[in-house]
Amino acid sequence: AYLDRIAEVEGDVHAYLHTDREAALGQARAVDERIAAGEDPGPLAGVPVAHKDVFTTVDMPTTAASKILADWRPPYDATVTARLRQAGMVILGKTNMDEFAMGSSTENSAFQTTRNPWDLSRIPGGSSGGSSAAVAAFEAPLATGTDTGGSIRQPAAVCGLVGAKPTYGGSSRYGLIAFASSLDTPGPIARSVQDAALLHEAFSGHDPRDSTSVDAPVPPVVEAARRGDVAGLRIGVVRELDGEGYQAGVRQRFQETVELLESLGAKVVEVSCPSFDAALSAYYLIAPSECSSNLARFDAMRYGLRVGDDGTRSAEEVMSLTRAEGFGPEVKRRIILGTYALSSGYYDAYYGSAQQVRTLIKRDFDAAFENVDVLISPTTPTTAFPVGERTGDPMAMYLADLCTIPTNLAGNAALSVPCGLAPEDGLPVGLQIMAPVMADDRTYRVGAAVEA
Numbered sequence: 001a002y003l004d005r006i007a008e009v010e011g012d013v014h015a016y017l018h019t020d021r022e023a024a025l026g027q028a029r030a031v032d033e034r035i036a037a038g039e040d041p042g043p044l045a046g047v048p049v050a051h052k053d054v055f056t057t058v059d060m061p062t063t064a065a066s067k068i069l070a071d072w073r074p075p076y077d078a079t080v081t082a083r084l085r086q087a088g089m090v091i092l093g094k095t096n097m098d099e100f101a102m103g104s105s106t107e108n109s110a111f112q113t114t115r116n117p118w119d120l121s122r123i124p125g126g127s128s129g130g131s132s133a134a135v136a137a138f139e140a141p142l143a144t145g146t147d148t149g150g151s152i153r154q155p156a157a158v159c160g161l162v163g164a165k166p167t168y169g170g171s172s173r174y175g176l177i178a179f180a181s182s183l184d185t186p187g188p189i190a191r192s193v194q195d196a197a198l199l200h201e202a203f204s205g206h207d208p209r210d211s212t213s214v215d216a217p218v219p220p221v222v223e224a225a226r227r228g229d230v231a232g233l234r235i236g237v238v239r240e241l242d243g244e245g246y247q248a249g250v251r252q253r254f255q256e257t258v259e260l261l262e263s264l265g266a267k268v269v270e271v272s273c274p275s276f277d278a279a280l281s282a283y284y285l286i287a288p289s290e291c292s293s294n295l296a297r298f299d300a301m302r303y304g305l306r307v308g309d310d311g312t313r314s315a316e317e318v319m320s321l322t323r324a325e326g327f328g329p330e331v332k333r334r335i336i337l338g339t340y341a342l343s344s345g346y347y348d349a350y351y352g353s354a355q356q357v358r359t360l361i362k363r364d365f366d367a368a369f370e371n372v373d374v375l376i377s378p379t380t381p382t383t384a385f386p387v388g389e390r391t392g393d394p395m396a397m398y399l400a401d402l403c404t405i406p407t408n409l410a411g412n413a414a415l416s417v418p419c420g421l422a423p424e425d426g427l428p429v430g431l432q433i434m435a436p437v438m439a440d441d442r443t444y445r446v447g448a449a450v451e452a
């Protein structure tokens with residue numbers, strides 16, 4: 001049914017970079033065979049899934065939506081893809097994204113522009129916009145994404161879906177093409193809180209192949225999603241993210257959700273996290289710095305695109321030509337910014353002070369969580385914006401992640417759940433729920449209460 005749906009609507013949505021009907025049917029038959037042979041087919045046997053094209057897959061290309069990796073076939077599976085195969089899931093395909101996960105609209109893909117199924121003239125969010133569009137268009141029941149600054153929560157919010165950014169280290173980065181290694185976090189995108197929890201649980205947990213993986217039990221997210229009550233829970237509204245200057249309909253739905261949570265028995269208080277005001281600035285130094293280092297590996301020598309290697313040019317010339325042609329403008333902007341911020345003489349002033357801000361943000365969270373169980377805010381300042389509206393203005397694009405970035409810098413857990421449609425445009429609004437490190441279950445518990 002999902003393959004048929006892809007055939008029907010993909011020409012409008014453009015969510016996938018790669019699909020393979022026969023391969024998917026083959027995987028489904030293999031699940032049937034495991035069942036027929038009396039083997040355990042896994043907890044999600046036969047359930048289809050779409051993977052963001054940043055997770056390596058041995059049987060499909062993996063491009064990170066970059067020309068520099070066009071047609072690259074990885075020699076190994078990411079832990080996330082391997083574990084979901086193990087769980088019995090059938091891979092429908094690889095989804096479009098902003099190149100190397102840098103962006104908030106999926107318009108930075110080198111290959112195509114994905115549309116928001118709610119309104120095809122709008123963006124599906126980003127960078128996991130292919131995954132959110134696929135789930136929203138019923139082209140997949142579940143999808144994986146990655147969240148470095150909001151790239152799961154923001155696309156989930158603007159497509160009316162549930163998206164979770166697990167605790168950093170709670171889900172493995174092995175086989176995830178790196179953007180900013182201290183921030184990158186794989187997570188689920190789904191139509192319901194319960195579905196997201198099932199996917200979250202299936203790929204999470206300790207992985208010895210990722211040195212930052214947390215060696216602790218997976219938080220009980222499925223149980224929390226089933227429970228879904230908030231009576232007696234203390235919920236903090238972050239004053240710095242309470243919606244001043246945000247779209248009116250976003251504020252309205254957020255306020256109504258606060259009232260809903262109170263009516264369900266939660267105690268809602270206002271909490272101040274003063275350093276959050278500097279989060280966006282710190283992120284746009286730290287993320288590009290790490291990206292400039294991580295993307296050095298695309299050197300035209302080891303794998304991927306190679307341009308101008310005609311026997312007359314030096315390795316440096318080939319490298320330079322390849323990177324000039326292989327990377328898109330946003331990726332280049334970040335490499336240049338990051339290289340500058342890390343250069344000697346500027347390191348302390350830029351990268352060093354951004355790291356200090358990062359510590360202050362973590363302290364704000366720690367202080368807040370002494371008094372409340374979870375923090376809430378709108379997920380995004382606006383609903384899905386029109387395709388093309390912000391492509392010429394990087395600052396406007398960066399503002400889409402205003403509310404989501406503090407959690408990445410601190411490494412704790414957060415989830416976005418739909419909380420109604422904005423009256424002025426009829427588009428989905430998301431509520432963000434943030435919890436302490438390894439308390440991901442609390443975000444699911446509150447999310448399930450809001451969803452019901």
Ligand code: GLN
Pocket residue numbers: 101102103104126127146147148149150151152179287398401
């Ligand atoms: N939009 C943010 C950026 O461009 C976040 C991206 C992400 O989470 N991968 O960096």
